Amino acid sequence: MLNLNKRRAWAGSIAFTTISSLLVFLLFAVPAMSQAGQVSMAPLVCFSIFVGLALEGIRRMKIAQARRDIAHASDAWVMKVEINGVGVGEIPEPLYANMRMACLNAPRNYVVGFFELLGALWRHAVFTLAVTSAFAGLYLLASCLLAPTGVAQAILSCVAATNAHADAATALGALLHAVAAALANLFALFYLLLGGARMAFMPPPALLSAFHSDLCRRIRMALDIPVVSETMSLHRARTA
Structure with missing residues (x-):
């Protein structure tokens, strides 16, 4: 049975990446939608996901540094x-x-x-x-x-x-x-x-x-x- 009280690193990574990507998408969506004609959302979505993954990479680096500090x-x-x-x-x-x-x-x-x-x-x-x-x-x-x-x-x-x-x-x-x-x-x-x-x-x-x-x-x-x-x-x- 799934233990909901147990912390899972992969769930935190997915949640952090999703929220970061959504925030970046909302930040740049309004200027993109103001353009006349058909708006291509694919580049904006890819850019948002890339930024979210980059922020998650930075977070994981901080956690790895904290683990090294504990070890040393x-x-x-x-x-x-x-x-x-x-x-x-x-x-x-x-x-x-x-x-x-x-x-x-x-x-x-x-x-x-x-x-x-x-x-x-x-x-x-x-x-x-x-x-x-x-x-x-x-x-x-x-x-x-x-x-x-x-x-x-x-x-x-x-x-x-x-x-x-x-x-x-x-x-x-x-x-x-x-x-x-x-x-x-x-x-x-x-x-x-x-x-x-x-x-x-x-x-x-x-x-x-x-x-x-x-x-x-x-x-x-x-x-x-x-x-x-x-x-x-x-x-x-x-x-x-």
């Missing part, structure tokens, strides 16, 4: 724990290596990190949408103030082209699709530009904060430290 850990070394620069205790290196391995294998940390990444992408998308709306509104306002005649002629030309068409609904749909595609492409451009600017001039989102918080929690439990602090630091030293 020695009781002759300890990890000195400091909070706000004040030493609060020390833990043996083998125990610290096992804590790191436990954090890497904890499914909850991946779930928390996944939702933190989704939140960061959602906040960036909302920010980009606000910038796109402001840019489009300012462009329309400037056009109406500086060249009202040209704007009026463009509107009348669109209306005349729609009325002159045999199927007004089809002509209006094509016009609306062109406007929507232009706005979607503008949104995608701003999304990438603003994302690059925020990564260059602002600290990136702490995607590994869930693992760090879990490790700090395990260290506090091992040393019986009631203080919760994000300024915990570790230093490797020989035993006295």
Whole structure:
């Protein structure tokens, strides 16, 4: 009978690769769908799967490194724990290596990190949408103030082209699709530009904060430290 409580490495790998690939696919699907005509999803799907497999490879490398740290850990070394620069205790290196391995294998940390990444992408998308709306509104306002005649002629030309068409609904749909595609492409451009600017001039989102918080929690439990602090630091030293 299948034991649901037993952890299986292959199930975690499949879940991580699937979620990573799906996230990459959703991230690039909107700009691809904004293109006119038939959209080929095969290259996008292949690219998403490739990125998911690459991220899974990186994760497996981290786990392998943690296993090597466990194998090479020695009781002759300890990890000195400091909070706000004040030493609060020390833990043996083998125990610290096992804590790191436990954090890497904890499914909850991946779930928390996944939702933190989704939140960061959602906040960036909302920010980009606000910038796109402001840019489009300012462009329309400037056009109406500086060249009202040209704007009026463009509107009348669109209306005349729609009325002159045999199927007004089809002509209006094509016009609306062109406007929507232009706005979607503008949104995608701003999304990438603003994302690059925020990564260059602002600290990136702490995607590994869930693992760090879990490790700090395990260290506090091992040393019986009631203080919760994000300024915990570790230093490797020989035993006295």
